[in-house]
Amino acid sequence: MGDVDMKRKNLQYRLVLLCTLLVLVSCQQAQQEQRETPGKLRIALVMKSLANEFFQTMENGARGHQRAHAADYELIANGIKDEQDVSRQIDLVEQMIAQRVGAIVIAPADSKALASVCKKALDAGIPVINIDNKLDGAVLAERNLKIPFVGPDNRKGARVVGDYLAKRLKPGDRVAIIEGVPTAFNSVERRRGFEDAMNAGGMVIASTQSGSWETTRANQVVSALITEQPDLKAILCANDQMALGAVAALRAAGKADQILVVGFDNIFAVQQLIKDERILATADQHGDKLAVYGIEYALEIIRGQSTPQDRETPVDLITAQNLPGK
Numbered sequence: 432m433g434d435v436d437m438k439r440k441n442l443q444y445r446l447v448l449l450c451t452l453l454v455l456v457s458c459q460q461a462q463q464e465q466r467e468t469p470g471k472l473r474i475a476l477v478m479k480s481l482a483n484e485f486f487q488t489m490e491n492g493a494r495g496h497q498r499a500h501a502a503d504y505e506l507i508a509n510g511i512k513d514e515q516d517v518s519r520q521i522d523l524v525e526q527m528i529a530q531r532v533g534a535i536v537i538a539p540a541d542s543k544a545l546a547s548v549c550k551k552a553l554d555a556g557i558p559v560i561n562i563d564n565k566l567d568g569a570v571l572a573e574r575n576l577k578i579p580f581v582g583p584d585n586r587k588g589a590r591v592v593g594d595y596l597a598k599r600l601k602p603g604d605r606v607a608i609i610e611g612v613p614t615a616f617n618s619v620e621r622r623r624g625f626e627d628a629m630n631a632g633g634m635v636i637a638s639t640q641s642g643s644w645e646t647t648r649a650n651q652v653v654s655a656l657i658t659e660q661p662d663l664k665a666i667l668c669a670n671d672q673m674a675l676g677a678v679a680a681l682r683a684a685g686k687a688d689q690i691l692v693v694g695f696d697n698i699f700a701v702q703q704l705i706k707d708e709r710i711l712a713t714a715d716q717h718g719d720k721l722a723v724y725g726i727e728y729a730l731e732i733i734r735g736q737s738t739p740q741d742r743e744t745p746v747d748l749i750t751a752q753n754l755p756g757k
Contacts, residue, residue, distance in 0.1 A: 481510035492719030538563035593628025602633030649676030
């Protein structure tokens with residue numbers, strides 16, 4: 432090989448080496464920019480049933496917040512087909528862990544079953560913020576987990592709704608409670624709040640049954656209930672979706688004017704019914720802001736501005752007298 436060929440080979444080698452170094456430096460710079468640029472941060476919102484208007488409102492609120500803070504983070508929003516599809520929600524969290532999101536904001540479908548996968552996220556260095564339905568305290572303690580809950584006091588909110596209903600009843604009146612999924616913390620707390628109010632007012636809780644958070648299921652439960660318990664004076668529903676089912680069952684049975692109904696959530700679909708007092712009252716836990724509270728807290732934790740601890744958010748009594756937009 433001549434000197435010219437050798438020089439050409441050396442030049443080609445140096446050019447390849449230089450290009451390789453430039454590519455490596457470029458990749459390192461891109462990775463550094465991704466770590467340092469707030470706009471590259473991804474926050475995952477994992478909700479319950481998107482068939483429920485409440486969670487559609489929650490998602491819309493979160494997306495509106497992200498658009499207003501597009502330089503701070505990107506949003507990945509997911510939900511499940513119904514409130515009982517726990518395994519699918521676990522899968523969604525697993526996917527978010529695999530994608531290495533910056534934080535997970537979750538409204539768990541089950542207060543106990545989601546604890547393990549949330550632990551997996553924490554073990555991977557991903558902050559987890561619990562909203563809407565609180566993870567079971569005993570399960571968290573058993574696993575030595577500290578996951579902050581950002582949300583309303585469901586028992587307090589249900590008690591306020593129940594107290595308002597009690598003013599329209601008299602001691603000894605028989606009532607029924609339609610709870611959500613029995614393994615959900617917010618279902619348990621709302622049932623307890625209703626019980627607190629009814630017991631304080633001297634009412635008789637004739638039946639407590641699960642409507643699984645769903646309109647159709649609640650309709651079926653209430654249809655059977657008003658046949659079995661013809662002297663009921665009120666039905667307390669742990670969410671508005673079930674209150675809609677209860678109202679439809681009462682209307683079909685010709686008892687819409689005989690049995691009072693209350694709910695929880697203040698979804699748009701019940702507001703005309705509240706105005707007409709077909710639904711006497713509900714509780715507004717501000718679903719459009721609930722995910723936003725969690726997202727803002729996640730951003731604070733990531734930036735080192737806060738340490739994980741529970742935060743209580745507002746819940747307000749809604750009646751025909753103070754219905755928003757009235």
